[in-house]
Amino acid sequence: MENKPNYSLKDLVFYFLKLGASGFGGPVALVGYMYRDLVENKQWISDDDYKEGLALSQLAPGPLAAQLSIYLGYVHYRILGATLAGLAFVFPSFLMVLAIGWAYVTFDGLPLMQSIFYGVGAAVIGIISIGSYKLTSKSIGKDYWLWAIFLVLAVFTFITEEENMWLIIGGGVLIWLMKSPPKWNFGSLKTIALPVLLQIPTQDSTNAKLWQIAWFFTKAGA
Secondary structure: OOOOOOOOHHHHHHHHHHHHHHOOOHHHHHHHHHHHHHHHHOOOOOHHHHHHHHHHHHHOOOOHHHHHHHHHHHHHHHHHHHHHHHHHHHHHHHHHHHHHHHHHHHOOOOHHHHHHHHHHHHHHHHHHHHHHHHHHHHHHOOOHHHHHHHHHHHHHHHHHOOOOHHHHHHHHHHHHHHHOOOOOOHHHHHHHHHHHHHOOOOOOHHHHHHHHHHHHHHHHHO
């Protein structure tokens, strides 16, 4: 990370206020705008910092674009920057959704508003397509293994119409083993694994239910 940013925290907050108020297209398009504006045009954020933040945001459950804005605020201005950047990015859309929701409910779903929503939805699809292309090219580049994982997951998701957590984790583990293979210490693994395995419930129905609940929320959070 760079120690001396060429922008102020005020500049960053105003940028995210503007993006939060005028950025359309959903998370894929918004992270593309951030790359274009902050990395390519303004050069406030380095390419490596952006990619690192994007990877961390994709791993964490929750809204991708909001999490990336928080990370980018943290790059040079730490906790204060992360807090203000995240709030600045989310607050405009919060107010707009609140106002639109009130108007829609109050006027019982005006045909005019419905038509506007359909028109905006069609335009957003085009924005998402461009953002998806840029995000894919920047994240994957010319790495054939990454392209293979991308295609497998894309086909699987298209056919099943759902995301598979194990395939996503498996893709990450595969690249990890290929690019940075760990030096296994089986003695240490046994020392750690044996006490853990001894704690796994077998016949206790109460503990079994707790494990089932824990597993459910683990999948939901991921």
